[in-house]
Amino acid sequence: MFERLILCATHDRLIAGRWRFGRLRGIEIFDNQPQGHLEFTEFLMQHHYIPTYLMVDALEEDFHLEVLPHTSGRSRKELLQRKLNQVYRNTTLKAAQFLNRERDKRRDDRFLFVALNNTDSLQPWLDALVAQQVPLAGVYSLPMVSQLLLSKLKFKANDILLSEQLSSGLRQSYLHQGRLRISRLVQIPPEAYQKISYFHLVETDKARLYLLSQRLIARDTALRVVVLTPAQDAEQISRNIQQEQGLQCEPIHLVQLAKNQGLPLELVRQWPELVHMQMLARGHRPDNLAPEPLVKTYRMELLRKGLVLSALIVAVLGLLITLLYLAQSLDEVQQLHERAIETRQQEQRYNEIANNFPATPIQGMDLSVAANVHDAIIRQEASPARMLLVLSQVMDQMSNIQLNRLRWVMSDDIGIKDEDNANTATSTTPANVGAVLYQIGFMSGEIRGFNGDYRAALDMVNHFAETLKSNVAIQEVSVVQQPVNVSSYSSLQGSTSDERTAQNEKAVFKLKLVLKPEVRP
Secondary structure, three states, X not given: OOEEEEEEEOOOEEEEEEEEOOEEEEEEEEEOOHHHHHHHHHHHHHOOOOOEEEEEOOOOEEEEEEEXXXXXXXXXXXXXXXXXXXHOOOOOOEEEEEEEEOOOOOOOEEEEEEEEOOOOOOHHHHHHHHHOOOOEEEEEEHHHHHHHHHHHOOOOOOEEEEEEEEOOEEEEEEEEOOEEEEEEEEOOOHHHHHHHHHHHHHHHHHHHHHHHHOOOOOOOOOOEEEEEOOOOOHHHHHHHHHHHHOOEEEEEOHHHHHHHHOOOHHHHHHOOHHHHHHHHHOOXXXXXXXXXXXXXXXXXXXXXXXXXXXXHHHHHHHHHHHHHHHHHHHHHHHHHHHHHHHHHHHHHHHHHHHHOXXXXXXXXXXXXXXXXXXXXXXXXXXXXXXXXXXXXXXXXXXXXXXXXXXXXXXEOOOOOOOOOOOOOOOEEOOOOOOOOOEEEEEEEEEEOOOOOOHHHHHHHHHHHHHHHHOOOOXXXXXXXXXXXXXXXXXXXXXXXXXXHHHHHOOOEEEEEEEEOOOOOO
């Protein structure tokens, strides 16, 4: 899981490096010949389970700028695939790298199409990878990895010519605003190694003239040259280019770069491609050139590892939850044991205290019933004070009402009748224990200063009854006796012209009041 197999294929060899935890553990070199192919197959048989990344330093590459309508998501993917198939019909390894968006009104997207035109030298390596079902993660172009290398080294300029002396030759790549636009590979003749500084100078001039002919730069463009070479005189090469071509030139110190990346210096001097392979091993990967069938094994392996990891996570979570429940169960058992001990202690103390109680002639159940009856009596205990308070509040407002008699009763029967011969003192009718008792009052009174006007007396009694009903403590008020008999069957007696007779008449009435039950705690 933490191991990577990084391959770098050139026209004449393949460099295979094994990385573990981001550090190089060893390399193998295989010549692009039948014997080298056989050795590479045997090598893969030992490492067929390791995720593999293939970097290609090809002689024949094509770089093509394309402007497409702005899209995103699945639409962009389908558009790019269709356009790539149109531009490179018979090419398998191809990719589209996003550059930027144009500044016009349409805001179209600019892409760099990259393809390997000739894969004859690469095909034996691919066949061996497919035959051994190696999980190939992708195929990448070395110039596109160089773009990431410059970005990591923080070389910032609008126009950069990167000149890299590799084991396969001199690779020159032009980048505009940090994005690759074109690259070429020039093989270095054996005799040129004796005059490597001059060779750099000549090829830099050729590259500049080519960029001018392709209108990628202008004559006044401030082109910055960056030189990566394992040669000892890298500083001298940079000074020659700057003096002869008048271009700003800066070398990449390969020794310092190898130390920063933890690579063996001797190996890097012999195989400078290890710097780019280290970028891939540490996750700096450009756009993938490989089609879906080549990376299918890697995708399936990635899915398998994901399922294994998910199952492992679920198993660990299940184990943790089981341990948590087990700990809770043990804690609950311990608490239950402690509660049982406390219960036994309380029972023992209760028995000790109960044994010391004096003997009583009455059973415990009888005592309980007596206590309940006592509580009910306390709850039903009342006095006529509340009834008198309500009447006094209303009679203070009506001074012409005179109270002659008041009978106060507590009963659970709200329809109880008044008895004229009953004592006017308070009384309580028998009721069931727990029943709701109502305070019922029978009031007998008369109209003061009655002058014989029975209509006025009726209105006054009705007004008195309505005033009592408006009190929140009153539940019901009814007129038991009017100050005059209003029945149609009764006969009228007396004379309306006799003032003395009228003055002796009394307007007597009787009311029945029922108070709302008083809520007690």
